[in-house]
Amino acid sequence: MKNIIFIAPPAAGKGTQSDLLVKKYGYNHISMGDILRKEASKKSEIGKEVDEILKSGNLVSDEVILKLTEKILTGTSEPYIFDGFPRNMSQAKILEETLVKFNKTKPIVIYLNVNKEEAIKRATGRLNCPKCGKIYHKYSEELKPQIEGKCDECQVDLISRDDDNEETFKTRYENYIKKTLPLLDYFKSANDLYVIDNPIFPMEIFAKIEEIIK
Numbered sequence: 026m027k028n029i030i031f032i033a034p035p036a037a038g039k040g041t042q043s044d045l046l047v048k049k050y051g052y053n054h055i056s057m058g059d060i061l062r063k064e065a066s067k068k069s070e071i072g073k074e075v076d077e078i079l080k081s082g083n084l085v086s087d088e089v090i091l092k093l094t095e096k097i098l099t100g101t102s103e104p105y106i107f108d109g110f111p112r113n114m115s116q117a118k119i120l121e122e123t124l125v126k127f128n129k130t131k132p133i134v135i136y137l138n139v140n141k142e143e144a145i146k147r148a149t150g151r152l153n154c155p156k157c158g159k160i161y162h163k164y165s166e167e168l169k170p171q172i173e174g175k176c177d178e179c180q181v182d183l184i185s186r187d188d189d190n191e192e193t194f195k196t197r198y199e200n201y202i203k204k205t206l207p208l209l210d211y212f213k214s215a216n217d218l219y220v221i222d223n224p225i226f227p228m229e230i231f232a233k234i235e236e237i238i239k
């Protein structure tokens with residue numbers, strides 16, 4: 026199995042696809058967002074910095090990212106998925122150098138090409154289980170919970186993430202267009218890049234991803 030970097034606008038389905046890959050193929054899911062939110066909940070210096078940046082929808086500094094990347098790559102076995110990382114050119118360079126430093130296999134890049142309207146609809150409909158982390162969507166037939174507002178597995182109340190409100194979403198989306206999207210050119214030459222256009226149905230997308238990783 027190949028290591029993967031997902032590139033996609035916020036709420037495009039990276040988390041859902043990652044869950045499927047973890048379940049079926051035993052991938053290690055490295056969500057930089059989850060790692061940052063965990064840091065932010067600690068009351069340390071770095072935690073406070075991260076907390077403020079996340080609330081504004083902006084990107085975390087390179088020093089923080091470098092420290093976290095080294096920690097992640099030394100502590101994670103292959104195959105792995107990077108979800109929400111790298112987000113800009115300097116993060117991509119940090120990742121490339123860290124991979125070389127720790128002698129790790131280069132990941133392929135899968136780009137989920139979702140338009141802005143669809144991404145906003147998904148972001149505002151997204152629900153998370155606070156206990157197991159499973160992701161649901163109010164507006165998706167395939168991904169809504171069996172009982173409204175409850176996790177299918179844990180039966181606890183689902184919550185929306187703080188950074189999924191529309192204002193923060195717009196900042197994250199603009200950051201994505203300005204800083205993340207230009208990475209595609211870089212990945213086209215530095216890694217193997219695969220594009221999935223208009224990804225709508227999770228199981229169809231998953232079938233395409235399975236063909237790519239084998």
Ligand SMILES: [Zn+2]
Nearest residue numbers: 154157176179
């Ligand atoms: Zn749950």
